[in-house]
Amino acid sequence: GDSVTQMEGPVTLSEEAFLTINCTYTATGYPSLFWYVQYPGEGLQLLLKATKADDKGSNKGFEATYRKETTSFHLEKGSVQVSDSAVYFCALSLKIYNQGGKLIFGQGTELSVKP
Amino acid sequence: ETGVTQTPRHLVMGMTNKKSLKCEQHLGHNAMYWYKQSAKKPLELMFVYSLEERVENNSVPSRFSPECPNSSHLFLHLHTLQPEDSALYLCASSQDSGGGTEAFFGQGTRLTVV
Numbered sequence: 678g679d680s681v682t683q684m685e686g687p688v689t690l691s692e693e694a695f696l697t698i699n700c701t702y703t704a705t706g707y708p709s710l711f712w713y714v715q716y717p718g719e720g721l722q723l724l725l726k727a728t729k730a731d732d733k734g735s736n737k738g739f740e741a742t743y744r745k746e747t748t749s750f751h752l753e754k755g756s757v758q759v760s761d762s763a764v765y766f767c768a769l770s771l772k773i774y775n776q777g778g779k780l781i782f783g784q785g786t787e788l789s790v791k792p
Numbered sequence: 793e794t795g796v797t798q799t800p801r802h803l804v805m806g807m808t809n810k811k812s813l814k815c816e817q818h819l820g821h822n823a824m825y826w827y828k829q830s831a832k833k834p835l836e837l838m839f840v841y842s843l844e845e846r847v848e849n850n851s852v853p854s855r856f857s858p859e860c861p862n863s864s865h866l867f868l869h870l871h872t873l874q875p876e877d878s879a880l881y882l883c884a885s886s887q888d889s890g891g892g893t894e895a896f897f898g899q900g901t902r903l904t905v906v
Contacts, residue, residue: 721882
């Protein structure tokens with residue numbers, strides 16, 4: 678079935694370190710891919726997205742490239758800040774005719790950035 | 793402000809109580825979702841409504857009963873819950889359009905069953 682797998686957390690980094698959170702997916706058809714972020718006590722917020730192969734999504738210094746050949750959508754940031762501490766979710770969305778987008782999430786990766 | 797509002801933000805209820813969670817969106821979306829988020833577990837999709845019709849029910853126990861009276865409102869009616877139902881319940885909405893669609897989430901209702 679359709680699924681998303683993320684690297685397990687927690688990930689602990691020092692401020693200004695480079696971040697990579699791995700995400701791979703399995704899907705029938707051609708999904709859109711997303712990264713969501715959840716800050717403590719909040720719901721999920723869309724961080725970035727890519728809708729087709731080789732697209733790069735970017736926002737707030739975060740980037741991810743839709744790699745169809747490796748079925749991956751790894752999240753990267755060149756220099757993390759303490760304020761980036763949160764849980765990050767990789768997700769895919771499949772269009773189901775007349776049923777909206779079916780959104781499937783990975784298990785989430787907790788990121789903790791230390792000063 | 794995400795455009796999706798959930799009430800209440802926190803709820804404590806006994807196992808014999810009946811309560812309802814409310815979700816409201818004014819984004820013009822026509823699909824709405826309930827997710828359950830438990831500690832140390834992936835997000836679990838519970839229900840999907842599209843054009844006010846339920847299109848998915850992921851084997852959710854009958855003590856959870858959704859209702860979608862119109863495209864802007866979604867309820868989750870709760871009765872005779874168990875302590876293991878304690879979790880963050882998230883509502884989301886999306887627009888049914890060509891290709892995969894992103895969802896917009898509310899801030900969630902933190903439910904504690906005692």
